[in-house]
Amino acid sequence: MYLTNGIVIGIIYAISALGVTLIVGIMKVVNFAHGELYVFAGYFSYYMSVSLGLSPLVAMPLSVFLVFLIGLLMEKALIRPTYGDDMYSLIVTFILSIVLQNLALLIFGPYPNKPPNLIFGATNLFGLFYYGNQRLLSFFISLAILLFIFYLIKMTWFGKSIRAVSQDREMASRIGIDHYRINMLSFGLGAALAAAAGVILSPIFPVTPSGSAAISLTAFVVVVLGGMGSLKGCLVGGLILGIIENLGAAYISTMYRGIFGFILLILVLVFRPWGLYGQKT
Amino acid sequence: MKSSTIWFSVAGLSVAIILPFFLSQYWLHVMIISLFYVMMASSWNLLAGYTGQVSFAHAAFAGVGAYTSGMLSVFLGVSPWLGILIGIISAALLGLGLGVLCIRMGGIYLSLTTLGFSEIIRIIITNEDNWTRGTMGLQTPGLFVEYSKTGYYFIFLAVAVAIGVVIYKLIHSEWGLTMRAVLNDEIAASASGINTINVRLLAFTFTSAIAGLAGGLYGHYLMLVTPDIPSLGQMFLVLAMAVIGGMGSFAGPIVGSFVLEILSEYIREWGEYHVLIFGLIALAMARFAPEGLMGLWINKRKGHGHTN
Amino acid sequence: MGILIEGTQITKSFGGVTAVNGVDFHVLQGEIVGLIGPNGAGKTTLFNLITGLFSPDTGEITFAGKTLKGLKPFEICRLGIARTFQIVRPFLKMTCLENVLIGLIGKEGQTSRPQAKIRKARNIMQITGLAHLETRMAKDITLIEKKRLEVARALATGPKLILLDEVMAGLNLSEIQQASELIKKIRNDFNVTILWIEHVMGAIMKTSDRVIVMDQGKKIMEGKPDAVVADQRVIEAYLGQSDA
Structure with missing residues (x-):
């Protein structure tokens, strides 16, 4: 049961972390506003389905698309001028996270919100225990998104351009790849992945504006654990963190759920600072 | 030292010394808080503006100082002065430990790890409420037997000036030069025989210790230590003060601290909006005037018409 | 030999x-x-x-x-190997004198007084023909001067061996x-x-x-x-x- 929970949550962590690692890998920028984008997406999907009465099936992709647009805008207006200055991009995205968090508080209020479930009931898993259908469905949606992203990066023109830019920006532009466009698109995609995790997870764990820091951190731990810029690392890292958190919460302490990630981060830094699949330089 | 710098310091100090005799208790309080932010923003700037390391744990280290000293005085009856000293040492040791772990991996890792540390400090404080009184806050003794705002003001002033002098000396010494070299080009610095990891680590440990000192004093002034001190919101204020005042300059964060703290007294009535407003100002500054108010002022004084 | x-x-x-x-x-x-x-x-x-x-x-x-x-790298430099870079890397936001001083600090650390280092740095700048640029920011000098500044900085580390990477590119x-x-x-x-x-x-x-x-x-x-x-x-x- 806890293990299953861990795997389901872990896959969603992986999606969220993919959003971070994509941006780090390509642009060497850590998006500290990652958690806020997640929270915004959760609220969008809540308001669209509860206030506007849209079906969650419509509200979810629409929210993700909206956050994708926000991501494009962020990159163009604020991140692009900081290229080549890692320090300023860190500062800018951090300020942005505070601005967005306060904006969320103003617009949505401090109360946790929970978009409606897509599906109800529970299914008997392997004849062992009953497991919520919503969680099972979340698992499959997440898996589909993961496969789609892997396909996108490994197989398509967009993916090849992304990898070219991340390896050598100058060379990429020489062979005709517009790295501004690629950066903008990948920042948008990173934002959309945060949003995807947000809309999938918010029916299970309600979103609050103040919860965003923890969401960012979870994604960062997964990225460091898996290795910065590594897609495979995100998947494995997400699963490891999901399982450890759920087992830890069950057998050690729920209050300290958030601390397991940090302990894991410290252990990684001590024993394998470049992560599981990262490049050792 | 340039004669204008000396002139400014002397004038500033004279005003600061006679100030409490003209200010209401309320504005004296505002001045004390501003001085706390001067300590925080100046030391954070020494780290970020001079070695390029963006720590998000500066407020957390202030919290370490405040809680260490607060708990020692409440539960063991240790004198607040000794408590503050132990708080400084704790912050320095934690800084050293974190620094050893992540600094060799580069700037991004420091930012990520310090953000995590900050969140962990918050979780521990809220959950260990037997010791910290959680979100209720820990009531701590003051520094004096008889409460005196003027007394606190002079203590804060003396410490802020002392920190300022040390930082000023440091950035104008060979140490400051090596820090700037590391910020300019780490590979070239290393190829010139500079142990860049050590420079970064020392700067991080030293500034964390200053945050611990500022936090310790702050806690004994408020006489109530709450999780707000180590919060990311507090961290943001410190960062915004340095960015708006001007990173990488000595006077920038000092100016930023006073401007923002005084400004926040005027826009306090807007409640929730005030952090948002600071955020937007800071974003605009980072985007359009990355050298902050000091940069704008210096450019204006030079009368440079050229644009970059 | x-x-x-x-x-x-x-x-x-x-x-x-x-x-x-x-x-x-x-x-x-x-x-x-x-x-x-x-x-x-x-x-x-x-x-x-x-x-x-x-x-x-x-x-x-x-x-x-x-x-x-x-x-x-810094340990190798202290053993006595200094270098210049093919794509120049002076400390752009520091003066030329400060650039050379970094080399001396790297070599001597705190064992000599700042004044003594400044004297030595001036001497090295004299020899490399940079004396007139002392207070100029490294970002404001020509590429040729930047290359020479790198040679000066490398010399300041007191090397036994110096590695020069295309210092003559672009010269007449x-x-x-x-x-x-x-x-x-x-x-x-x-x-x-x-x-x-x-x-x-x-x-x-x-x-x-x-x-x-x-x-x-x-x-x-x-x-x-x-x-x-x-x-x-x-x-x-x-x-x-x-x-x-």
């Missing part, structure tokens, strides 16, 4: 590309050795391996009898002449051994005691300048490049 630096079977690859492939080299005390070869031959990578920016996959480099294995004939004089002066007055990469053939042939030729990661030839110029393999390597 004894061997100052020696590398045996140095190999380094990045991804699938072998940048340096089984190279043996040595430089004697007091020698001026030129390192030439077409673009992409692995010359700069070899410099990066010597100075500890990268570590070789196989092979070992010894300097004055000590292995450089596992040493960090009389400037090349001056630069050659400077290189000889560094060797004679400072007693510094020199290993340098250069594309300006006239200068490298005239000024070097010995030349090492690399192509596609391998050492294809070494010897006296006149012998190298006449060698068929060297001619082919260069002609092959101009075809492409």
Whole structure:
């Protein structure tokens, strides 16, 4: 049961972390506003389905698309001028996270919100225990998104351009790849992945504006654990963190759920600072 | 030292010394808080503006100082002065430990790890409420037997000036030069025989210790230590003060601290909006005037018409 | 003259590309050795391996009898190897004097007084012809001056061996002449051994005691300048490049 929970949550962590690692890998920028984008997406999907009465099936992709647009805008207006200055991009995205968090508080209020479930009931898993259908469905949606992203990066023109830019920006532009466009698109995609995790997870764990820091951190731990810029690392890292958190919460302490990630981060830094699949330089 | 710098310091100090005799208790309080932010923003700037390391744990280290000293005085009856000293040492040791772990991996890792540390400090404080009184806050003794705002003001002033002098000396010494070299080009610095990891680590440990000192004093002034001190919101204020005042300059964060703290007294009535407003100002500054108010002022004084 | 630096079977690859492939080299005390070869031959990578920016996959480099294995760039610098960069890297937002001071701080640390360091830095700037730029920001000087500033900074670290990476690129004939004089002066007055990469053939042939030729990661030839110029393999390597 806890293990299953861990795997389901872990896959969603992986999606969220993919959003971070994509941006780090390509642009060497850590998006500290990652958690806020997640929270915004959760609220969008809540308001669209509860206030506007849209079906969650419509509200979810629409929210993700909206956050994708926000991501494009962020990159163009604020991140692009900081290229080549890692320090300023860190500062800018951090300020942005505070601005967005306060904006969320103003617009949505401090109360946790929970978009409606897509599906109800529970299914008997392997004849062992009953497991919520919503969680099972979340698992499959997440898996589909993961496969789609892997396909996108490994197989398509967009993916090849992304990898070219991340390896050598100058060379990429020489062979005709517009790295501004690629950066903008990948920042948008990173934002959309945060949003995807947000809309999938918010029916299970309600979103609050103040919860965003923890969401960012979870994604960062997964990225460091898996290795910065590594897609495979995100998947494995997400699963490891999901399982450890759920087992830890069950057998050690729920209050300290958030601390397991940090302990894991410290252990990684001590024993394998470049992560599981990262490049050792 | 340039004669204008000396002139400014002397004038500033004279005003600061006679100030409490003209200010209401309320504005004296505002001045004390501003001085706390001067300590925080100046030391954070020494780290970020001079070695390029963006720590998000500066407020957390202030919290370490405040809680260490607060708990020692409440539960063991240790004198607040000794408590503050132990708080400084704790912050320095934690800084050293974190620094050893992540600094060799580069700037991004420091930012990520310090953000995590900050969140962990918050979780521990809220959950260990037997010791910290959680979100209720820990009531701590003051520094004096008889409460005196003027007394606190002079203590804060003396410490802020002392920190300022040390930082000023440091950035104008060979140490400051090596820090700037590391910020300019780490590979070239290393190829010139500079142990860049050590420079970064020392700067991080030293500034964390200053945050611990500022936090310790702050806690004994408020006489109530709450999780707000180590919060990311507090961290943001410190960062915004340095960015708006001007990173990488000595006077920038000092100016930023006073401007923002005084400004926040005027826009306090807007409640929730005030952090948002600071955020937007800071974003605009980072985007359009990355050298902050000091940069704008210096450019204006030079009368440079050229644009970059 | 004894061997100052020696590398045996140095190999380094990045991804699938072998940048340096089984190279043996040595430089004697007091020698001026030129390192030439077409673009992409692995010359700069070899410099990066010597100075500890990268570590070789196989092979070992010894300097004055000590292995450089596992040493960090600043430790290697303190042992007495200084360098300049092909794509210049002065500290842009610092004055020229401060740039040179960093080299002295790297070497002497806190063992000498700041005033003494400033005197030495001024002296080095005098010799390298930078005295008039003392208070200028490094970002505001010309590329040629930046290259010279890097030489000055490298000299300030008090090296036994200095690695110069294309310091003459972009110079005119009389400037090349001056630069050659400077290189000889560094060797004679400072007693510094020199290993340098250069594309300006006239200068490298005239000024070097010995030349090492690399192509596609391998050492294809070494010897006296006149012998190298006449060698068929060297001619082919260069002609092959101009075809492409």
